[in-house]
Amino acid sequence: MQNDSLQAVVVGAGTMGTTLAKLMAVHGVRVTVVDTNPQVLGASRLSVEENATAVCFTTDLQLAETPDFVIESVTENVAIKREVVAQIEAGVADTTIIMTNTSGIPIDDIGSAMRLPQRFLGTHFFNPADIVPTVEVVPGSHTEATVVQKACSWLTRLGKRPAVLNTCVPGFVANRIQHAVMRECLSLLEKGVVEVEALDDIVQYSIGVRMALNGPLYQRDLNGLDTHLNIARYLYPDLDARQEPASLLEEYVAQGRLGAKAGRGFYHWNDESRAQHQARERESLQRIIEIATQHASGDEP
Numbered sequence: 584m585q586n587d588s589l590q591a592v593v594v595g596a597g598t599m600g601t602t603l604a605k606l607m608a609v610h611g612v613r614v615t616v617v618d619t620n621p622q623v624l625g626a627s628r629l630s631v632e633e634n635a636t637a638v639c640f641t642t643d644l645q646l647a648e649t650p651d652f653v654i655e656s657v658t659e660n661v662a663i664k665r666e667v668v669a670q671i672e673a674g675v676a677d678t679t680i681i682m683t684n685t686s687g688i689p690i691d692d693i694g695s696a697m698r699l700p701q702r703f704l705g706t707h708f709f710n711p712a713d714i715v716p717t718v719e720v721v722p723g724s725h726t727e728a729t730v731v732q733k734a735c736s737w738l739t740r741l742g743k744r745p746a747v748l749n750t751c752v753p754g755f756v757a758n759r760i761q762h763a764v765m766r767e768c769l770s771l772l773e774k775g776v777v778e779v780e781a782l783d784d785i786v787q788y789s790i791g792v793r794m795a796l797n798g799p800l801y802q803r804d805l806n807g808l809d810t811h812l813n814i815a816r817y818l819y820p821d822l823d824a825r826q827e828p829a830s831l832l833e834e835y836v837a838q839g840r841l842g843a844k845a846g847r848g849f850y851h852w853n854d855e856s857r858a859q860h861q862a863r864e865r866e867s868l869q870r871i872i873e874i875a876t877q878h879a880s881g882d883e884p
């Protein structure tokens with residue numbers, strides 16, 4: 584991998600910052616990880632494990648060298664991100680490209696106060712960032728085309744599949760789709776149509792396994808667009824179209840049912856079951872990605 588000359592900084596050493604650091608280290612990029620919380624930095628260093636020698640960890644955003652790019656991956660809060668981006672911009676050269684790993688906050692909302700917003704863009708990685716191939720590349724209204732090209736070329740060198748959006752919309756593509764699916768799932772639970780386990784089973788072993796091989800549009804082509812239209816005509820009036828989050832979700836969060844990290848979400852969890860699942864998931868994801876890539880390479884129309 585020809586990344587000897589590349590130098591990067593990741594700001595935020597949480598779930599995503601840590602797997603971003605692993606990704607860089609594995610590909611020979613010299614990377615510095617910055618977080619205001621020393622405990623989080625310590626945990627991140629442990630998790631990066633065998634690659635840790637190639638990674639520098641610090642609480643100080645005053646950067647000693649000039650990185651090629653900085654990825655902001657701090658808490659999903661527009662005010663915090665704006666402040667962090669302003670700090671990054673104050674400390675780097677005008678040539679450094681600044682990226683945000685926001686899950687879907689509009690790029691202009693984060694970058695509009697920047698001195699040079701033309702070198703700022705969204706690069707939305709998926710968890711774990713060192714394994715999942717796609718990165719949504721999201722230009723803001725000021726981002727220069729050459730900046731988008733450069734970011735895509737670096738992402739490709741990191742083994743990623745950059746997918747560039749034409750226009751920035753809230754939630755980008757992946758989270759809009761994920762939330763549309765979850766809105767309907769929660770609505771079905773609220774109406775008592777199906778239980779949690781059965782819903783997961785139906786989605787995972789039907790459209791789930793199919794989508795690992797074919798994107799939704801490719802899959803619909805194979806199914807027939809006329810059939811899709813016939814179903815859409817009678818189904819859409821019955822689908823959930825609420826403008827607010829489901830009350831079931833509000834209730835769970837208010838009760839502290841935050842998911843695996845809290846011991847309870849839709850299911851019951853403990854530290855052991857969570858750790859076991861996460862360890863198996865990394866390995867299984869790699870196998871699924873391998874199968875999907877092989878399938879696609881023999882399947883060009």
Ligand SMILES: NC(=O)c1ccc[n+]([C@@H]2O[C@H](COP(=O)([O-])OP(=O)(O)OC[C@H]3O[C@@H](n4cnc5c(N)ncnc54)[C@H](O)[C@@H]3O)[C@@H](O)[C@H]2O)c1
Nearest residue numbers: 595596597598599618619620623656657658659685686710
């Ligand atoms: N977790 C996911 O599945 C996922 C997936 C894709 C994108 N993202 C996005 O990635 C970003 C980070 O998410 P995460 O899940 O890693 O969050 P996290 O809460 O695990 O980590 C965020 C880190 O940012 C640090 N931080 C906060 N303010 C800071 C500052 N001023 N300077 C330096 N560090 C600061 C916190 O100490 C924390 O360690 C968010 O924008 C999130 O939406 C998350």
